[in-house]
Amino acid sequence: MVMAAKTAGAVAGREEIVRTIDVVKEYRMGDQTLKALKGVSVTIYRGEYISIMGPSGSGKSTLFNAIGGLDKPSSGKVFIDEVDVAQLDALELAWLRCRKIGYIFQTFNLIPVMTALENVALPMIFGGMLEADARDKAKAILERVELGHRIDNKPSQLSGGQQQRVAIARAFANDPAIILADEPTGNLDLNTGKAIIALLKEMNQERGVTVISATHDLKMLDISDRIFWIRDGEVEKIQRRDEVTIDAGEMH
Amino acid sequence: MSKSGSNAVGSGQVQRQVQLPLSKAVEIALKSMRVRMGRSILTLITIVMAMAFLTEVWLSNRFGPVIRTELLAKAHLKAHGPPVDGSRLVWLISLSLLVCLVGISNAMLMSVMERFREIGTMKCLGALDSFILKLFVLESIFLGVAGTICGIVLGVVLAVGIMVARYSTAAWPLIPWGGVPWICLAALGIGTAITAAAAMYPAWKAARMEPIAAMRVEV
Ligand SMILES: Nc1ncnc2c1ncn2[C@@H]1O[C@H](COP(=O)(O)OP(=O)(O)O)[C@@H](O)[C@H]1O
Numbered sequence: 001m002v003m004a005a006k007t008a009g010a011v012a013g014r015e016e017i018v019r020t021i022d023v024v025k026e027y028r029m030g031d032q033t034l035k036a037l038k039g040v041s042v043t044i045y046r047g048e049y050i051s052i053m054g055p056s057g058s059g060k061s062t063l064f065n066a067i068g069g070l071d072k073p074s075s076g077k078v079f080i081d082e083v084d085v086a087q088l089d090a091l092e093l094a095w096l097r098c099r100k101i102g103y104i105f106q107t108f109n110l111i112p113v114m115t116a117l118e119n120v121a122l123p124m125i126f127g128g129m130l131e132a133d134a135r136d137k138a139k140a141i142l143e144r145v146e147l148g149h150r151i152d153n154k155p156s157q158l159s160g161g162q163q164q165r166v167a168i169a170r171a172f173a174n175d176p177a178i179i180l181a182d183e184p185t186g187n188l189d190l191n192t193g194k195a196i197i198a199l200l201k202e203m204n205q206e207r208g209v210t211v212i213s214a215t216h217d218l219k220m221l222d223i224s225d226r227i228f229w230i231r232d233g234e235v236e237k238i239q240r241r242d243e244v245t246i247d248a249g250e251m252h
Numbered sequence: 253m254s255k256s257g258s259n260a261v262g263s264g265q266v267q268r269q270v271q272l273p274l275s276k277a278v279e280i281a282l283k284s285m286r287v288r289m290g291r292s293i294l295t296l297i298t299i300v301m302a303m304a305f306l307t308e309v310w311l312s313n314r315f316g317p318v319i320r321t322e323l324l325a326k327a328h329l330k331a332h333g334p335p336v337d338g339s340r341l342v343w344l345i346s347l348s349l350l351v352c353l354v355g356i357s358n359a360m361l362m363s364v365m366e367r368f369r370e371i372g373t374m375k376c377l378g379a380l381d382s383f384i385l386k387l388f389v390l391e392s393i394f395l396g397v398a399g400t401i402c403g404i405v406l407g408v409v410l411a412v413g414i415m416v417a418r419y420s421t422a423a424w425p426l427i428p429w430g431g432v433p434w435i436c437l438a439a440l441g442i443g444t445a446i447t448a449a450a451a452m453y454p455a456w457k458a459a460r461m462e463p464i465a466a467m468r469v470e471v
Pocket residue numbers: 027028029034035036054055056057058059060061062063
């Protein structure tokens with residue numbers, strides 16, 4: 001309650017979940033510095049489905065990493081649920097990554113030696129859940145993503161789309177408030193990609209989870225609440241879905 | 253401020269991640285070695301070979317002069333060539349230590365490096381640096397102890413075999429068993445320590461990286 005007072009400027013009735021203030025990320029390579037993010041300030045509200053759209057190399061992944069607490073920005077601040085991520089100690093950061101955020105990557109990033117079930121159970125075990133409970137819950141989530149029949153398969157025995165479903169199930173393991181996805185359809189064919197997008201949207205609606213997805217997949221436009229267009233490390237414009245359909249063809 | 257659904261999180265508070273008990277780390281480490289059986293065995297063979305070599309050189313260095321002297325005293329040894337050269341033995345022992353160090357370090361380094369991505373992923377899922385380090389230290393200690401014990405057994409068999417081959421079965425009763433346990437114990441310490449240290453260093457480096465950096469490392 002006290003903290004809500006800090007949410008100055010928030011639209012009434014909408015609860016802020018992510019806010020970045022002037023986030024800059026520089027990569028130093030030899031004597032050159034590359035500014036991958038040139039001061040990004042965005043606000044995301046609870047339950048939204050956000051797409052970060054932009055061409056390859058525009059800084060989408062860099063922003064994804066900064067929002068997700070996976071990499072430190074060179075300057076600027078990232079707030080998750082009103083908490084400044086930079087102020088967290090190692091234990092708090094691990095808790096945030098474990099409980100508050102679920103990550104989905106382009107390359108799935110499943111642990112290759114673990115079965116689908118073990119992959120989904122792992123974040124729960126890191127969160128301190130008992131093995132048996134974790135396995136039960138993992139099984140239920142895998143059934144939700146229609147992989148109930150492949151729970152004992154290793155990632156190498158699954159198709160790309162199935163692996164990404166396991167990754168989605170794993171991201172939802174600890175009932176996070178935020179799902180961060182970096183090009184979740186980047187390695188998938190058209191139809192598999194569509195199915196994955198549909199699944200993310202369903203989970204977004206049935207669980208009220210905030211989904212933030214970096215992508216250059218225009219299929220994402222239809223289901224996003226808002227789109228952040230990013231180019232050369234800057235947010236070019238922010239559009240609601242109803243504003244975007246007309247110029248969707250402009251991107252490439 | 254409206255609470256959304258039944259989500260336990262989203263209260264605007266960050267808690268601290270729980271520290272998993274050591275037994276959990278042991279369990280995961282054992283499982284991880286089992287599912288990676290092929291890789292584990294390859295690493296194990298390297299450790300066995302290196303430790304067998306070290307043990308054999310040490311034991312031969314101890315057995316050789318004693319057996320020679322005894323056999324000389326009994327005048328059995330006319331046909332057995334010049335005496336053992338001391339400086340050559342020191343050199344051999346140093347070499348065998350070096351082989352151990354380089355061979356085991358290399359094997360462990362490779363086996364940890366190919367899992368950097370996995371380390372990054374585990375950090376994304378909420379693993380603590382200390383837990384990742386524990387996993388790798390435990391795995392390497394299991395491998396190190398198992399490999400070193402096998403290596404020592406092989407080394408003892410080889411050393412005795414070589415003595416018998418060189419000086420005939422007359423050497424058998426002359427073998428000075430007294431120092432053998434100490435040499436084996438020292439070898440066990442050295443083998444385990446090298447293995448653990450060689451795994452700890454890269455695992456510690458990877459665990460401390462930002463997760464995204466660990467995931468980006470190409471092997
Ligand atoms: N680790 C890194 N070291 C150096 N430059 C990087 C690194 N990661 C990204 N970059 C650069 O930062 C820019 C933005 O990259 P990225 O965020 O990955 O773009 P996107 O995800 O939109 O394709 C690119 O020019 C890229 O080359």
